[in-house]
Amino acid sequence: EPEVTQTPSHQVTQMGQEVILRCVPISNHLYFYWYRQILGQKVEFLVSFYNNEISEKSEIFDDQFSVERPDGSNFTLKIRSTKLEDSAMYFCASSEVGVGDTEAFFGQGTRLTVV
Amino acid sequence: QKEVEQDPGPLSVPEGAIVSLNCTYSNSAFQYFMWYRQYSRKGPELLMYTYSSGNKEDGRFTAQVDKSSKYISLFIRDSQPSDSATYLCAINTGGFKTIFGAGTRLFVKA
Numbered sequence: 001e002p003e004v005t006q007t008p009s010h011q012v013t014q015m016g017q018e019v020i021l022r023c024v025p026i027s028n029h030l031y032f033y034w035y036r037q038i039l040g041q042k043v044e045f046l047v048s049f050y051n052n053e054i055s056e057k058s059e060i061f062d063d064q065f066s067v068e069r070p071d072g073s074n075f076t077l078k079i080r081s082t083k084l085e086d087s088a089m090y091f092c093a094s095s096e097v098g099v100g101d102t103e104a105f106f107g108q109g110t111r112l113t114v115v
Numbered sequence: 116q117k118e119v120e121q122d123p124g125p126l127s128v129p130e131g132a133i134v135s136l137n138c139t140y141s142n143s144a145f146q147y148f149m150w151y152r153q154y155s156r157k158g159p160e161l162l163m164y165t166y167s168s169g170n171k172e173d174g175r176f177t178a179q180v181d182k183s184s185k186y187i188s189l190f191i192r193d194s195q196p197s198d199s200a201t202y203l204c205a206i207n208t209g210g211f212k213t214i215f216g217a218g219t220r221l222f223v224k225a
Contacts, residue, residue, distance in 0.1 A: 031211070033211070041217075042203075042215050042216065043159060043203065043205075043215040043218075044215070045212045045213060045214065048211035048212065050211075056210060056211040058212065089156075091158050091159070103149070103161045103164055104161070104213065105161070106151075106158035106159045106160070107158050108157055108158045109156075109158050111156075
């Protein structure tokens with residue numbers, strides 16, 4: 001069964017450092033998303049990406065964040081200068097068409113710990 | 116007023132019980148309603164997806180949407196210990212952003 005894969009499963013970084021979280025979406029999917037979940041809190045939308053550009057982003061997704069699809073298979077989330085409050089699970093998701101029309105499949109997440 | 120409200124529980128039931136999970140939402144523009152299941156330290160897994168008011172059934176799961184009341188429900192029949200997880204309601208306006216509820220933790224005791 002096709003699945004969204006994320007690497008690494010756990011990343012520890014020092015405050016102020018840059019991190020890149022990686023995702024391989026399902027191969028025939030066209031829409032890609034990043035969500036985050038701070039421990040004990042709800043899953044929050046960060047950004048959606050389609051046709052090599054951001055289609056929607058939340059207020060959380062400020063200038064410290066960026067996304068990229070560097071090749072035909074990977075989708076990355078970069079945090080330029082990490083803060084303690086960036087510690088969370090980060091989930092990548094993909095869907096065949098926009099979420100309103102079909103289901104989004106989530107990866108297993110990357111746990112980011114900023115120390 | 117929060118866009119999506121969901122009682123976090125926990126909800127504890129004996130094996131075989133019927134479970135009822137609920138969410139309310141505030142924006143009548145929401146069109147798509149989903150239920151996800153999330154096991155500890157794992158990604159959300161889509162269980163049910165509905166568009167219109169009414170019921171949708173899939174095995175032991177029934178999703179119900181009442182747009183007039185802005186109320187959505189998930190029913191689990193013959194609950195099993197393996198159903199123990201956090202259940203997230205999620206709502207979408209038809210765009211790219213999905214809004215999740217806080218999740219209800221469910222424990223099914225053998």
